Amino acid sequence: MxxxxxxxxxxxxxxxxxxxxxxxxxxxxxxxxxxxxxxxxxxxxxxxxxxxxxxxxxxxxxxxxxxxxxxxxxxxxxxxxxxxxxxxxxxxxxxxxxxxxxxxxxxxxxxxxxxxxxxxxxxxxxxxxxxxxxxxxxxxxxxxxxxxxxxxxxxxWNGGYEYTNENSYFCSEIDTTWHNDSVLEHDHDTTITIHQVSIPKYKPQFFLINGLSDQQLIDENVTFNSVVNQIDYTRLTNIGYCGLRVFFPPALNARIIDSDGRPLPVEEISDTVYLYPGERYGVLTDASMEFSGEITFDYIDLNTMGVKNTQVVPVSISGDVDLEEFEKELFNFKVVPNPFHQEAKIKFKLNEAKKIKIRIIDVNGRILRDIPFSKYLSGKNSVIIGESLLLKGTYVVQMISEEGYVVIKKIIKL
Ligand SMILES: [Cu+2]
Structure with a gap:
């Protein structure tokens, strides 16, 4: 009992x-x-x-x-x-x-x-x-x-995904002609519909994220800052009269998990989220590399489906400070010279023989070259890269362990 x-x-x-x-x-x-x-x-x-x-x-x-x-x-x-x-x-x-x-x-x-x-x-x-x-x-x-x-x-949600940080992007627009007293000072009676109030055709000039736009979006309450491998949750809301198309950088590995306050029956792995007026979406991200980029918000005219404006939220992903053993060992791998012109050498030292995959990606996370897993000996090792990178620009070298740990380094081709 x-x-x-x-x-x-x-x-x-x-x-x-x-x-x-x-x-x-x-x-x-x-x-x-x-x-x-x-x-x-x-x-x-x-x-x-x-x-x-x-x-x-x-x-x-x-x-x-x-x-x-x-x-x-x-x-x-x-x-x-x-x-x-x-x-x-x-x-x-x-x-x-x-x-x-x-x-x-x-x-x-x-x-x-x-x-x-x-x-x-x-x-x-x-x-x-x-x-x-x-x-x-x-x-x-x-x-x-x-x-x-x-x-x-x-x-x-109860029993849902744990995350470290959350960001909320609340989108709206402003047509300044609707902010004149002639529009705002209207009579009201619940039997009158809005169509009986004379208002100019809606042509917004300001496209807001959390009430800010354009250069104001470098505000630290708006920018997306995280570290490699950290799971973050982004809430997207649209209360404007435009549609929204939101692009996440591919290296954030965006996953749309909920909509309008409920988990999606089937999650969608997608860098692109569409929001109609009044809609909300939840997106999980998990940055796979150190990079600087942006989340872009296209404001779409729902009559013509043309893009009226694009706003940009800066993204900054820094290296993971909580290093695993593999990362500690390879944290100081060198790319010499860097910047480089024709080719460069990746130099690294191992305490014991290890299987490592080397990958080169661009700043948008696209894989440009994969050197498959190969067993490197204890002591000094070097691998030549660079001859296959045709364009000037910034790239990222990833050293990947069999367990999936990643150590990254930016390289610049001149
Ligand atoms: Cu009111």
Whole structure:
């Protein structure tokens, strides 16, 4: 009997062992914010702030919670004019808390609105105002919702993949002509549709990632930094009116694992991710080499399918500092001369005979030459490379052990 009781308690803990918490968020809706664009112009925006004295941020504050948390959001609307709501895009919440004005409630000037829900399946979601959505979203009323697994760990979902770092790229656009008072100061009544408001044809001039564009993207909160063999998780979100095509450098070994808050039934090994408006994708990466590159974001006109703009997130992968024995031994292999003109020698010293594969790849991770596994003797060894590299440029030499450990060195052909 005693054993049975212990078993039952254990099962109970197994199912409910996480401490779900009550989580409160306070947001202020404003319609008189200002945003400085990449060309230093300032435009009027609507948006969400976390205190009365603060400007709304674009995107709004990221709401981070754990699966199972009881979440309470207090949205205080201090703006005059049209009311606002908080639509919880993609979250499984009841209709009353979903923030679609005529199906739940809207929040008038100086009123508070309260949203309550249990944080659903771990994943990436978003929120936006659902009053005259086309205008209020463009005006800046949107932000990210990240649901971590129940224990809050760096795991993609309960029982999912563990990762070291996560990056979140939240994409939107700005057409400055929609930020004039004539568009933003519209009447609102839930029976009026957006089509009765006169707005110019949408022609965005600014294409944002986390609210930034162009030269602003060297911001350390945007750049993708990692080390060789580290598993990282990237959340992609599109709240713009363009489609998005995101290219990861091949050497990141990108794998699309989830979409819209659920694991994909079949994972896709692909460097390219397409996102339509409102979609979110999760991508696991695992850099196979040291390199500098970029993740490119093509903003696609969904009428013509032409690329309207491309934004670039810098990528920097440094060497793995936690070296295995093979790597320690070969960490100081030399390529001489480097830079080289015609050919170069790889020189390395082994403590004992070893089988090693030597591979030369370009900075995009394409294999240019493979010298298959060969047993090298203890002591000094040298291998000639370079004669097959025709073009000037930067390449990478990889020394690979049978167990798959890799030591890398950049080489330059002049
Ligand atoms: Cu609104």
């Amino acid at each position: 005693k054993n049975i009781i212990i078993l039952i308690v254990t099962c109970f803990c197994g199912l409910n062992g996480y401490s779900q918490q009550d989580l409160d968020f306070f947001l202020i809706a404003r319609n008189t914010g200002e945003k400085v664009l990449a060309n230093n112009d300032t435009i009027r925006v609507f948006g969400f702030a976390q205190s009365l004295g603060a400007q709304p941020s674009i995107p709004g504050p990221t709401l981070i919670m754990n699966e199972g948390d009881s979440v309470h959001i207090d949205l205080w609307n201090v703006s005059q004019g049209a009311p606002h709501t908080l639509h919880l895009h993609g979250l499984d919440v009841d209709q009353e808390n979903d923030g679609v004005p005529h199906l739940s409630f809207d929040i008038a000037h100086m009123d508070h609105g309260y949203y309550h829900f249990k944080a659903p399946h771990a994943g990436t979601y978003l929120y936006h105002c659902h009053v005259a959505s086309s205008i209020h979203v463009q005006a800046g009323m949107y932000g990210s919702i990240i649901v971590k697994p129940s224990d809050g760990s760096n795991t993609t």
